[in-house]
Amino acid sequence: MTTDRIYINPQDVRNITCIGGGPIGAGWSAFFLARGYEVTSYLHDPAEEPGLRALIDNAWISLQELGLADGASLDNLRCTSNLADACANADFVQESAPENITLKRALYAQLGELVPAHVVIASSTSGLSMSEIQADCATPGRAVVGHPFNPPYLLPLVEIVKGDQTEPDAVQWLVAFYELVGKAPLVLRKEIPGFIATRLQEAIWREALHMVANDEATVEEIDLAITNGPGPRWAIMGPCLTFHNGGGEGGMAYNLDQFGPALKLPWTRLEAPELTQELRDKMVDGCIREAGERDYAALSRERDRGLVAISKALKACAED
Amino acid sequence: MTTDRIYINPQDVRNITCIGGGPIGAGWSAFFLARGYEVTSYLHDPAEEPGLRALIDNAWISLQELGLADGASLDNLRCTSNLADACANADFVQESAPENITLKRALYAQLGELVPAHVVIASSTSGLSMSEIQADCATPGRAVVGHPFNPPYLLPLVEIVKGDQTEPDAVQWLVAFYELVGKAPLVLRKEIPGFIATRLQEAIWREALHMVANDEATVEEIDLAITNGPGPRWAIMGPCLTFHNGGGEGGMAYNLDQFGPALKLPWTRLEAPELTQELRDKMVDGCIREAGERDYAALSRERDRGLVAISKALKACAED
Numbered sequence: 001m002t003t004d005r006i007y008i009n010p011q012d013v014r015n016i017t018c019i020g021g022g023p024i025g026a027g028w029s030a031f032f033l034a035r036g037y038e039v040t041s042y043l044h045d046p047a048e049e050p051g052l053r054a055l056i057d058n059a060w061i062s063l064q065e066l067g068l069a070d071g072a073s074l075d076n077l078r079c080t081s082n083l084a085d086a087c088a089n090a091d092f093v094q095e096s097a098p099e100n101i102t103l104k105r106a107l108y109a110q111l112g113e114l115v116p117a118h119v120v121i122a123s124s125t126s127g128l129s130m131s132e133i134q135a136d137c138a139t140p141g142r143a144v145v146g147h148p149f150n151p152p153y154l155l156p157l158v159e160i161v162k163g164d165q166t167e168p169d170a171v172q173w174l175v176a177f178y179e180l181v182g183k184a185p186l187v188l189r190k191e192i193p194g195f196i197a198t199r200l201q202e203a204i205w206r207e208a209l210h211m212v213a214n215d216e217a218t219v220e221e222i223d224l225a226i227t228n229g230p231g232p233r234w235a236i237m238g239p240c241l242t243f244h245n246g247g248g249e250g251g252m253a254y255n256l257d258q259f260g261p262a263l264k265l266p267w268t269r270l271e272a273p274e275l276t277q278e279l280r281d282k283m284v285d286g287c288i289r290e291a292g293e294r295d296y297a298a299l300s301r302e303r304d305r306g307l308v309a310i311s312k313a314l315k316a317c318a319e320d
Numbered sequence: 321m322t323t324d325r326i327y328i329n330p331q332d333v334r335n336i337t338c339i340g341g342g343p344i345g346a347g348w349s350a351f352f353l354a355r356g357y358e359v360t361s362y363l364h365d366p367a368e369e370p371g372l373r374a375l376i377d378n379a380w381i382s383l384q385e386l387g388l389a390d391g392a393s394l395d396n397l398r399c400t401s402n403l404a405d406a407c408a409n410a411d412f413v414q415e416s417a418p419e420n421i422t423l424k425r426a427l428y429a430q431l432g433e434l435v436p437a438h439v440v441i442a443s444s445t446s447g448l449s450m451s452e453i454q455a456d457c458a459t460p461g462r463a464v465v466g467h468p469f470n471p472p473y474l475l476p477l478v479e480i481v482k483g484d485q486t487e488p489d490a491v492q493w494l495v496a497f498y499e500l501v502g503k504a505p506l507v508l509r510k511e512i513p514g515f516i517a518t519r520l521q522e523a524i525w526r527e528a529l530h531m532v533a534n535d536e537a538t539v540e541e542i543d544l545a546i547t548n549g550p551g552p553r554w555a556i557m558g559p560c561l562t563f564h565n566g567g568g569e570g571g572m573a574y575n576l577d578q579f580g581p582a583l584k585l586p587w588t589r590l591e592a593p594e595l596t597q598e599l600r601d602k603m604v605d606g607c608i609r610e611a612g613e614r615d616y617a618a619l620s621r622e623r624d625r626g627l628v629a630i631s632k633a634l635k636a637c638a639e640d
Contacts, residue, residue: 022568023566058617058620058621059624061621065632066628066631066632127582149548149549149550150566151620151624151627154627154631155548155549155552155553155627156548157544157548157549159545184548186541186545188536188537189536190535190536193585193587194585194588196531196541196542196545197545199531199587200528200542200545200588201549201550201559202527202587202588203526203590204520204524204559205559206583206588206593207519207522207523208520208559209592209593209595209599209603211519212602212603212606213593213596213602216508216509216510217508217516218606219560219561219603219605219606219607220560220610222516222520222559223558223559223561223610224477224504224506224558225506225516225517225520226517226520226554227555227556227558228475228506229469229475229517229521230517230520230521231556232554232555233469233475234546234547234550234551234552234555235551235554235555235630235634236547236634237543238543238544238545238547239525239528240539240543241539241543246343246470248343263526263529265513266514267447267518267519267522268514268519268520268522268523269523269591270523270526270589270590271526271589272526272529272530273529273530273533275529276533278533279533282532282533282539283529283539285539286539287539289539289540290539290540290543297378300378300471301378301381304378304379304381304382304471305382306637307382307474308385308386308474309633309634309636309637310633311386311474312385312633313626313630313632313633314555314626316629317629
């Protein structure tokens with residue numbers, strides 16, 4: 001599936017085009033400006049420019065605190081509502097247009113004509129399929145999902161998903177480029193609805209909606225339960241390593257052997273899959289791989305050091 | 321349902337009995353020691369003492385960093401494997417015995433005899449029902465669930481749930497006491513399986529198990545998706561306020577009106593409840609109440625300040 005198309009060396013990228021003036025498009029623009037790039041922001045309507053600049057100005061406060069790249073400046077931002085002009089010099093395009101499949105298909109048909117075929121186009125879509133988005137694009141091979149988490153200038157995750165017609169080289173290029181600029185790309189092995197992070201987030205969200213619908217908890221109670229409970233832990237360790245650590249010296253194996261039966265309990269409205277030997281082994285082996293040389297004591301220390309650091313940092317924030 | 325039983329003034333509590341030598345029991349012991357109390361730890365088997373002390377020593381490192389109360393000392397810990405001796409002077413009992421209903425019912429039958437009826441007994445159970453736990457207790461009115469999150473010495477949440485026979489006064493006392501010692505008590509309005517935080521956590525966990533079972537993601541990918549994505553945000557804002565903020569100026573109302581149809585999409589295996597007008601209004605009103613005077617810009621600044629603080633704090637941890 002690879003072609004002889006030559007993608008630009010990620011280190012040679014200078015000009016980035018960000019499509020969209022909402023929080024995600026503006027967030028990407030701010031991020032790339034902070035990394036020292038020339039950014040052209042395409043706005044559907046010139047009237048969106050003040051809103052875009054307000055979002056970028058807000059992001060800039062945080063980006064400055066974290067440290068700007070050499071030469072980074074808000075002066076490197078240019079706005080235009082002419083798509084051909086916006087794409088003229090692009091070495092990379094990050095598209096964050098509204099989540100509407102008809103609109104995106106038409107947009108990628110245009111981008112296919114305007115953007116040279118060796119330039120990668122990443123879509124910030126959180127819910128649409130790249131196979132559909134790229135369907136009317138004449139040069140679909142370089143179109144890939146690059147889905148950030150809000151705010152894109154602070155959270156490192158970018159989920160990378162290819163469509164039916166995406167070339168593996170474009171995926172590799174995008175991984176290399178995101179890593180170069182300091183993001184944490186995560187390539188999906190399958191094109192699944194909601195990708196990985198949104199699926200996990202959506203499970204919490206729907207359980208929360210059920211609880212509110214049934215007067216089991218209020219909005220405020222749900223939020224307090226997370227921020228005072230598992231929330232800070234998830235900033236440090238994902239759910240699997242958390243439960244591996246929660247299993248004590250015995251890790252995930254002990255955890256599943258002890259709490260496996262609890263998967264049948266109505267602790268959420270989501271039914272668990274059957275805990276087959278194969279699934280058990282995948283979970284246990286995955287946790288052992290992920291933990292590496294960190295034993296129970298080391299993981300507990302790491303968790304505690306992180307929680308103390310977060311507790312102090314947020315306390316200082318609140319008092320500031 | 322209130323009696324003329326007089327509970328001790330929470331401020332007069334001096335002696336606390338912690339039952340159980342595992343991570344939760346030891347974590348509570350460490351926490352109460354750090355708050356300056358005399359702590360008696362009941363261990364089923366005297367051989368558990370070195371393990372208990374190792375867990376407490378580890379917790380103490382973090383507790384010292386966060387600041388100890390006047391007079392707090394590890395010397396205020398006493399261990400015993402005689403339950404009557406353990407409970408002799410208790411002004412409050414925090415029970416963290418193994419999650420086995422037969423064992424807990426028998427334990428509460430004993431505690432009912434040993435602990436004066438005006439002393440509150442809180443159970444750290446995460447999954448058992450207080451109505452069942454207290455069934456064989458002669459003085460069930462003061463027995464309440466007080467479910468912490470691991471590690472109990474660092475995460476503030478304690479979910480409070482009453483059983484059929486629990487007195488409202490005991491619940492009020494426990495709320496006042498936990499607040500006094502710096503915890504964040506959350507009283508459940510219904511005795512539901514998994515309480516609030518564990519239900520939300522379990523929804524993520526089961527979706528993760530499905531994804532691993534179906535080779536949609538590995539253990540490591542799931543954990544990275546959380547820690548690099550929504551995880552740090554949940555340390556600052558719960559899922560409801562996060563989506564209220566994600567809706568921009570329009571807040572949760574805009575979010576539900578725009579993404580309501582997405583609740584029908586297979587973004588997780590958990591089916592959403594129907595988004596009735598009543599549910600929509602509860603979500604919107606709840607978010608408006610929770611946000612208070614904080615508008616979109618203020619919430620975004622708060623989120624960003626928190627994320628920058630967490631990012632810097634965890635980076636410093638990793639480099640330390």
